[in-house]
Amino acid sequence: MELRLLGALELVAGGHSVDLGPAKQRILIASLAVEAGHLVPTETLIDRLWDDAPPREPRKVLHTYVARSRRVLEQARYLDDGRIALDRRADGYRLTMDLDHIDLHRFRRLVEQARATHRRRPERAALLGEAVGLWRASPLDGMAGGWAARVREGLRQQRLGAVADWAEAELELGRSAPVIERLEELIVHHPLAESLVARLMQALSLAGRAAEALEVYARACRRIEDELGAQPGPELRSLHLAILRGETVRVADGATGPDPVALPARGPGRQPGDTGVAERPRPAQLPAEVPAFAGRAGCLQRLDDLLGSGDRLRVRVAVIAGVAGVGKTALAMRWAHRVRHRFGDGQLYVNLRGFDPGGSRMGAAEALTGFLDALGVPPDRVPADVGGQAALYRSLLAERRMLVVLDNAGDDEQVRPLLPGAPGSLVVVTSRSQLSGLVAAEGAHPLRLDPLSGAESRELLIHRLGAARAAAEPHAVDEIAARCAGLPLALVIVAARAATHPEFPLSALAGELCDARNRLDALAGRDPATDPRAVFSWSYRALSPAAARLFRLLGVLTGPDLAAPAAASLAGAAVPEVRPLLAELAGAHLVAEHQPGRYALHDLLRAYAAELVHAVDPEPDRRQASRRLLDHLLHTACAATLLLAPRQRPIALPPAAPGVSAEVIGGAGQALAWFTAERPALLAAVQEAAAQGLDEEVRHLAWALSAFLRWRGLLLDWAGVEQAALDASRRLADPRGQAHAHRHLGRAFTLLARFDRAHTHATQALGLAVGLADEPGQAHAHHELTWALSRQGRYADALGHAEQALALFRAAGHRAGHAKALNGVGYCHALLGQHDRALVYCRQALALFRELGDLNGQAASLDGLGYAHHHLGQYDLAVRCHRQALGLYLTLGDRIGEVEALIRLGNAQHVGGDHGLAGVTWRQALVLLDELAHPDAGQVRAQLADPALSRDPAALYWPHR
Incomplete structure (x- = not known):
């Protein structure tokens, strides 16, 4: 056996x-x-x-x-x-x-027996030859895990030492041929093993092949210089000099042991786990690489850049930070194994257990003692205090070139005692915290690790699943990649489940991940190291109580992200109190500051927060937090929309819930920026309010969002919000609210070129207004019908509705509506070819809009005037009017108006003979149309290809304000 x-x-x-x-x-x-x-x-x-x-x-x-x-x-x-x-x-x-x-123990016995044998005895060479011959491959070949990797590297060093001893014994007997044969092969795999290089040089010299020995030395010098930035050791240099002088090389001149490691004594004095201690060991403590690795090319390059950073004044330190499960250790091991050959004095590794669930975080003394032991310091020479240990550690590394990996660090103070004091070595730290103190004080290079991209996620899954299985269900692979949201931990868990259940279709595994509420269950396992809940809990438990509460409350968040003021309202606290809590969460990588001042959660962390808030916080607390966030968005949005559209009639809102602080917005520009940033959260708030039966809040949000969504050309979003408002008004049995929503839906569907639906909604709005005897409401409905009919080419019918709107607005004393209707009547006359009459009405509208200070109405009237001047052949006046309109639309941030003005401006430039400038203007319009996914982009594209194909833009774009 x-x-x-x-x-x-x-x-x-x-x-x-x-x-x-x-x-x-x-x-x-x-x-x-x-x-x-x-x-x-x-x-x-x-x-x-x-x-x-x-x-x-x-x-x-x-x-x-x-x-x-x-x-x-x-x-x-x-x-x-x-x-x-x-x-x-x-x-x-x-x-x-x-x-x-047991071959390992026989190997050790044979080596010990050989070393006890007198030099220049054939028995010594025979014993060492038998020992070396026991090696079949790398020890524990193919076995994963950190322990196996450490033993494997330690035994590899013992093998090199035994080979060096064998080569020396053979040369003492004058047998150079077997030494040359074996060492030439072995040095290919271990080019930095100087003792083997020395034995090969001796063997070649003794065989009369001095030129080849010098070439071996030259190759070794180049390799050591390139990879270690150092010079060969004294033994190689002495051998080189002796060969150059033609001196007889004596085998006794060489060292008789391995480069950095000596074999252990065998017997009762050896402690369990001892694989060899030496006076100057070359530690090789890196754990094995992960079996499948995908992406991270940019991160690997940034780490590579550190090697050539040229900083000779301080130790180079890289801090890889990111959310739990994002692959920090995998990246560190991938890179460390790629470059370990460049650190000839070895590699040190320690898991600092900074987020250990059992609280067994590693102290500096434990880590330093382990490093000192790896560096060959006997226990009786290890200082008793941490300061002395750190000083000895720095002294040992001062003249060495080592790679130090500090994995899973909790904070800056856990890392600092483990940093070398002199340049030459390089340190890689991984942490869920940002360790900003190391960046500021020690000049560490931060590397934030984000989730994998979709392509990288698929690559990792294919590595794990096998190409054939992934190719059989590509859509399921895409779904799994999407549901795991780029988190390698989650991807590996799903792949492992697939591997253990080859009979399961991947689509079934993907289906388990579709329900966000149960996604963590689908990823759960027996091993805490790979259970997302357990992994996330280690970071959560390290939070302060206030930060932990805020993290839990983020579980009620419906939008994709939030800013500090919204987080303050969510927590019922002041903004200055919440900012440090957000910084704590970001530092722990439980949230990500993906844009300046805006914080988002990874999908799986969001699910974890939702579980926590339901498990820890009472239902009334959760409900109040949700209400505070809704009121924050609603009250801020209502104030912001009055800055965008000051002529819009304000609505009466109930007071905000206690603890809510609506944001103070300084002007129209800030309002537009706020709406842009909060749009996803606002749309999610509409859906959430509807789901909770908060119908008044749904209508208030729709009122607040209308101007922004319309002006920015977010037409499908606008239609969706107005449909929610219509449904809410129906539940509230409010015909006036229904009419208002129908009018806005009519306008949205007209812009979307869905004219049947537009006409239906505008007609229903008119019917409801007639039933209410609401003359301004009837006028608004007629105005919407004017617009929809004009887009369908029914110009005479459109003029009839425009004139009815004008009469109703005038009778009601509605000045803003009166101005809007004047412009509508003028534009309809232009569509019918009555351009002089169009100028009269549009000028009256422009004058009234200016009295009212309505910039949007002024822009619409200028557009109408430009269209009439164009068709009267007054091209310079047309260009002037359209440019003025364009300037106003740009000021307002009204993208639909901007497109309209650009199209008409380009047309006026073209017919006025400025064809080049017209093409530039049309292309600007096309970019916007494509961004808005507007149905008329194809017509403009065709017009750019052949201006002769241009049709009258009046049928496409109508100044509707």
């Missing part, structure tokens, strides 16, 4: 390879085999199997693996008479087996 570790883990019994079971079980057997004959504590085994992310009941799961491993070993005993047993002793386990039947 033989247990093999120097390659892939394998148990051979009776000439057959025994199946050792799943991955975790194999790690258990390997862990016990590395320390065969010694008790390995249960906690140590748990750490090795699951690193720092054990399952909920790790001892119970470990016991299951132990029981299964015993059955495997019993099966091996049936195949072979060899003795092997797995025993429980105190709080740990021990594997008992003849150590010579």
